[in-house]
Amino acid sequence: MADRILGLLCLALAVAMAWAAHGYAAEISYEPVGPRAFPTLLAAVLGLAGLWMAVRPGRAAVADAHGGAEKAPWLPLALTVGAMLAYALLFQWLGFVLATALMTVPVGRCFGGRPLPLLATGLSLGLGLFFLFDKLFDVILPTGVLSFVLGGR
Amino acid sequence: MNTLEHLLQGFGVALAPVNLLLGLIGSFIGTVVGMLPGLGPINGVAILMPLAFALKLPPESALILLTAVYIGCEFGGRISSILINVPGDAGAIMTAVDGYPMAVKGQAGVALSISAWSSFIGSFVAFIGIVIAAPWLAQWALAFGPAEYFALMCFAFACITGLMGDAPMKAVLAAVLGLSLSTVGLDSNSGVYRFTFDSVHLSDGIQFVAVVIGLFSVSEILLMLEQHLGQVPAIRALGRNMFNRAELALTWWGTVRSSVLGFFVGVLPGAGATIASAMAYTMEKRLTDTEGTFGKGDIRGVAAPEAANNSSANGSFVPMLTLGVPGSGTTAVMVGALSLYNITPGPALFTQQPGLVWGLIASMAVCNVLLLIMNIPMIGLFTRMLALPNWILVPGILAISAVGVYAIHATTFDLVLMVALGVVGYLLRKAGVPMAPLILGFVLGDMMEQNLRRALSITNGELSILWGSPIAIGLWVGVTAMLLVPPLYRRFGRRSPVAVAAA
Numbered sequence: 001m002a003d004r005i006l007g008l009l010c011l012a013l014a015v016a017m018a019w020a021a022h023g024y025a026a027e028i029s030y031e032p033v034g035p036r037a038f039p040t041l042l043a044a045v046l047g048l049a050g051l052w053m054a055v056r057p058g059r060a061a062v063a064d065a066h067g068g069a070e071k072a073p074w075l076p077l078a079l080t081v082g083a084m085l086a087y088a089l090l091f092q093w094l095g096f097v098l099a100t101a102l103m104t105v106p107v108g109r110c111f112g113g114r115p116l117p118l119l120a121t122g123l124s125l126g127l128g129l130f131f132l133f134d135k136l137f138d139v140i141l142p143t144g145v146l147s148f149v150l151g152g153r
Numbered sequence: 154m155n156t157l158e159h160l161l162q163g164f165g166v167a168l169a170p171v172n173l174l175l176g177l178i179g180s181f182i183g184t185v186v187g188m189l190p191g192l193g194p195i196n197g198v199a200i201l202m203p204l205a206f207a208l209k210l211p212p213e214s215a216l217i218l219l220t221a222v223y224i225g226c227e228f229g230g231r232i233s234s235i236l237i238n239v240p241g242d243a244g245a246i247m248t249a250v251d252g253y254p255m256a257v258k259g260q261a262g263v264a265l266s267i268s269a270w271s272s273f274i275g276s277f278v279a280f281i282g283i284v285i286a287a288p289w290l291a292q293w294a295l296a297f298g299p300a301e302y303f304a305l306m307c308f309a310f311a312c313i314t315g316l317m318g319d320a321p322m323k324a325v326l327a328a329v330l331g332l333s334l335s336t337v338g339l340d341s342n343s344g345v346y347r348f349t350f351d352s353v354h355l356s357d358g359i360q361f362v363a364v365v366i367g368l369f370s371v372s373e374i375l376l377m378l379e380q381h382l383g384q385v386p387a388i389r390a391l392g393r394n395m396f397n398r399a400e401l402a403l404t405w406w407g408t409v410r411s412s413v414l415g416f417f418v419g420v421l422p423g424a425g426a427t428i429a430s431a432m433a434y435t436m437e438k439r440l441t442d443t444e445g446t447f448g449k450g451d452i453r454g455v456a457a458p459e460a461a462n463n464s465s466a467n468g469s470f471v472p473m474l475t476l477g478v479p480g481s482g483t484t485a486v487m488v489g490a491l492s493l494y495n496i497t498p499g500p501a502l503f504t505q506q507p508g509l510v511w512g513l514i515a516s517m518a519v520c521n522v523l524l525l526i527m528n529i530p531m532i533g534l535f536t537r538m539l540a541l542p543n544w545i546l547v548p549g550i551l552a553i554s555a556v557g558v559y560a561i562h563a564t565t566f567d568l569v570l571m572v573a574l575g576v577v578g579y580l581l582r583k584a585g586v587p588m589a590p591l592i593l594g595f596v597l598g599d600m601m602e603q604n605l606r607r608a609l610s611i612t613n614g615e616l617s618i619l620w621g622s623p624i625a626i627g628l629w630v631g632v633t634a635m636l637l638v639p640p641l642y643r644r645f646g647r648r649s650p651v652a653v654a655a656a
Contacts, residue, residue, distance in 0.1 A: 006584045010326055017333060017348075026343030031606060032614030035340040035347060038602040042336070046329045052322055076378050081576055084371065084551065088568035091555060100555075104548035110378060113544030121545050125552055139207040139560050 007053025014047030076110035083107050095144020096134075100126035156288050163511025167519045172217050175210070176516055179218040180523045183225015188233050188535055189546065191377045193242035194226035194466070194483045195592075199365040200550070200557055202490040207560035212494040213509045217516040219490055220470075223483055224276060224517060227426060227466045228524045231268045231459055232535055235261060236387045244426030244462040247434040251447060251454030258450050262391035262532075267400060267452055268459040269528040271408040275460035276521040278412035279419065279467030283474075283514055286420070287503075290475040294500035297476075299607035300618045304628035306601045309422040309478050311635035313590045321640065323586045330581075331594020332601065334359055342606065354566040361489045363558050363571045364595055368588055370554045371575020374547055376582065387539045395529070396452075404456035407437045415461030419468025422480030425589075426462045426469075433461030467517055473498055474510055478597065482589035485596040493561075497600075 021039035087103040094102070104122030105115065113121070130150070133139040143150040166172060179201075186197035198219050205215035230245030235252035248268060255264040297305065314324035337348045338358030349355040411433035418429040437457040438447045447454045472480040477499030479485040491498055502510050528535075558571045582588065612618040620626055 002584050006323075006326075006581075006586070010330075020348060024340075024345050024347055026345060031342065031610045033606045033609045035343045035345040038605065039333070039336050039347060042329055042333050046326070046333065049322055049326045049329060053326070073378055077375060080375060080378060081572070084572045084575070085569070087551070087555065088572050089565060091559065091568050092565050096556075100548070100552045103551065107374075107548050107551065108544035111542075111544040111547050113542070118544065122548065125549055129552055129556065133204075133556055137204075137208050139204065139556065140563070141556065141559065142563075 001057070003057030004054050007050045007055075007057070010050030011047055011054060012050075014043045014050055017046070018043035079106055080110050092142045093144055095146050095150070096141040097123075097126035097130050097146055097150070098144060100129065156284060159288070159507055159511045160284060160515060162508060163513075163515030164519075166213055166508050166512030167217060167516035172214050172512070172516065173519065175214055175218040176221045176520045177523055179221025180225040180228075180520050180527060183222035184229035184232075184524065184527060184535060185538060186222065187226030187229025187245075188241045188539065189229075189541075190233050190237070190239045190241055191373055192550070193230070194223045195365075195486060195589075196369050196373060196550075197222045197226050198483055198486045198490070199362070199369050200554055202365075202486060202493070203362045203557035203560050204553075205490070206493045207557075212491065212496055213512045215490065215494070216487070216509065216513050217520075219487055220513055220516055221520040221523075223466060223487075224463070224520050225524055227276075227463045228269065228272050228528055229535070230462070231272070231455075232265065232532075233387075233539060235264045235268070235455070236536060236539060244430050244466065245459075246427065247430045247458035248455060248462075250434065251449070251451050254448070254450030255452065255455060256388045259390055259392045260450070260452075261388050262394040263396050263400065263452065264455050265391070265532050266394060266529050267396040267404060268455050269525060269532075270396065270401075271404065271411075271456035271460040272463040272528075273521055273525040274408050275412040275415055275463035275465075276467050276517065276524075278409070278460075279416045279464035280514070280518045280521065282416045282420075282464075282468060283471055283517070287471055287475050287510075287514065290471065291500040291503040294476050297500075297624065298622070299604040299611070300621060301624045301628065302478075302604040303601060303608055303619060304625045304632070305476060305478055306597050306604070308628045308631050308635070309472070309480060309593065309597070310590065311632040312422045312480070313593060315635040315639045320585055320587075321636075323584075324590045327581070327586050327588065328590040328594040331591040331596075332598040333594075334364065334591075335595050335598025336602070342603075354564065354570075360558075360561060360567050360570070361492070361595070362561050363567045364574055365486055365489065365592060366554045366558055367571040367574030368578035368592065370550060371571060372578030372582055372588075374551060375575065375579040377543065377547065387536065391533075391536070394532070400452055404453050407441060407453050407457045408460040410440075411437065411457040411461040412464040415464035416468040418461070419465030420471045420480075422472050422478060425481045426465045429465035430458035430462040434458045470513070470517070474502070474513070475500055477502075477600075479593065482592050485589075485593045488596050 018040055021036050021043060024036045026034050083103050083106040087099055090099045101122035104125060105118045108118040108121065130141055134141045183197055186192045201219060201222055205218050226242055227244055230240055230242035231248045231252065233239050233241035234245040234249035235256050238249050238253040240246045240249050252264045310328050314321050314328060337355055339346055339356055346356060414433055414436065415429040418432060434454060434457055437453055441453055469481045469484050472478055473484040473488060477497060479488045488498055555568060558567050578588065608618050620629055
């Protein structure tokens with residue numbers, strides 16, 4: 001079933017790609033092959049492969065190199081993805097140190113950590129990596145709301 | 154200048170204090186990353202690549218660091234295979250078959266030291282192979298025109314899909330998805346923006362680092378959620394640390410055979426360490442297993458796959474350096490790393506930047522020695538690190554990944570893209586779509602399109618140029634063979650070692 005869905009999704013993507021690529025034309029063309037050909041070719045291959053998958057699905061899907069787990073752990077999965085997304089969105093505004101500390105608690109919780117040790121881990125990760133990269137290695141990281149303490153923007 | 158002089162020049166680069174230090178750091182990080190289940194060479198290289206760039210390391214130093222991490226990972230993977238029966242990276246799957254039973258019998262120390270030794274021999278054999286083969290191949294590759302390059306890239310895709318085992322169609326899907334991702338952004342030939350949806354962030358194309366880290370690190374973390382409950386405690390009693398002379402003699406020829414085999418498998422684009430180690434193990438079992446001890450803790454079954462695994466990882470540098478076409482996921486990431494420096498690998502690099510190419514080759518030998526030293530006397534340090542719980546490890550990986558992605562453009566958009574691609578990567582992997590062809594497609598996409606267009610410009614649109622030379626015809630024959638032989642062999646032949654490796 002997963003294979004059929006995958007195939008149909010790829011087929012849909014291929015159609016969308018071909019449709020979008022249809023309009024790509026150079027205003028002045030110097031070469032026989034323009035910007036449209038390659039994406040169209042890819043869309044064709046993608047569409048054919050997707051169609052194949054939809055018509056002739058393989059055996060039950062197995063996650064690569066891990067062996068299949070019978071059932072995905074939905075709650076931790078949603079929590080981790082949510083925490084990651086929040087991390088990405090708050091990274092600049094909140095600053096690296098606080099965002100990292102804040103991300104560590106829910107993500108670590110999903111991997112079996114307890115709240116207090118996680119908070120400590122998160123803060124030391126944030127501060128440690130901040131000083132390592134920003135101060136020592138000169139890889140500039142956002143300081144966010146802590147900019148009055150850590151300096152920078 | 155001949156090869157020897159170039160090599161000496163390379164050692165001059167690799168042994169410069171900064172590069173030696175980077176080699177040491179890279180080897181150490183690589184061993185740790187390789188050892189931790191769930192993190193493989195591709196993750197290690199992907200996470201360190203943007204950092205090396207952000208640290209403003211010169212290109213040869215950055216490459217030496219990444220090479221050290223890659224080779225280190227191949228050394229490190231065996232540690233968790235032997236001690237917790239979970240391969241640290243895909244190449245070490247076969248090492249667990251005999252390594253873990255050895256550890257259960259109280260010979261963990263011997264298994265670790267003999268596998269470090271055979272890893273060293275494997276890398277060393279591959280190093281010799283590279284020094285001999287690379288300049289020769291690069292010379293030959295200078296004759297390649299755009300049509301031959303296009304055919305060569307098709308050959309790389311044919312190899313990686315044909316050898317992917319169970320689901321070649323999914324590998325095709327992955328490769329095409331990767332190629333499609335690479336078309337996003339400004340088309341430099343015509344000035345047309347493709348698939349950008351009028352977003353400023355996409356006009357320059359999808360950021361490579363965000364793609365690699367999203368598809369490999371973030372999706373890996375999501376996959377790890379399913380397994381953290383089943384963690385096995387590591388075997389603590391290591392027993393005797395060093396292998397003795399009898400054990401060395403027993404494994405010697407198997408190690409050498411597997412090293413040579415691994416090198417040739419590694420040179421073939423698309424094959425790589427997992428297939429090499431599986432083939433070596435099967436070969437040794439057929440040749441030497443007279444008492445049926447393989448699988449029950451036979452030391453020969455530990456040495457052979459490790460030798461093949463390492464020599465193939467080193468060998469996979471050959472197509473990347475000489476042809477500019479990476480043959481594996483990890484070397485594809487390295488090509489991406491070079492592109493951050495505006496360096497395109499390929500045969501011309503041997504004449505234009507010999508210091509870079511030969512420095513990289515020499516650093517393989519240097520790191521190999523460093524890794525042997527690290528992995529035999531200091532093994533206790535690494536085994537203790539296996540006790541690091543995931544609830545500390547995972548947030549740490551995520552934070553360092555985010556630093557790497559952020560370091561390139563400093564935008565929130567790239568971070569969100571990283572997470573989004575991570576979720577997509579997770580779903581694709583759950584559906585059984587392999588990631589290596591995808592990343593290969595993403596890296597090769599631009600080169601493939603440009604060469605196709607250049608070739609067709611020469612003949613003003615006449616397709617026949619694509620098969621207009623003996624080299625191109627030979628490559629197309631190779632493409633056909635790669636696509637047809639493995640499925641036919643699977644249907645009519647015995648279950649091949651390749652299929653076992655991919656299963």
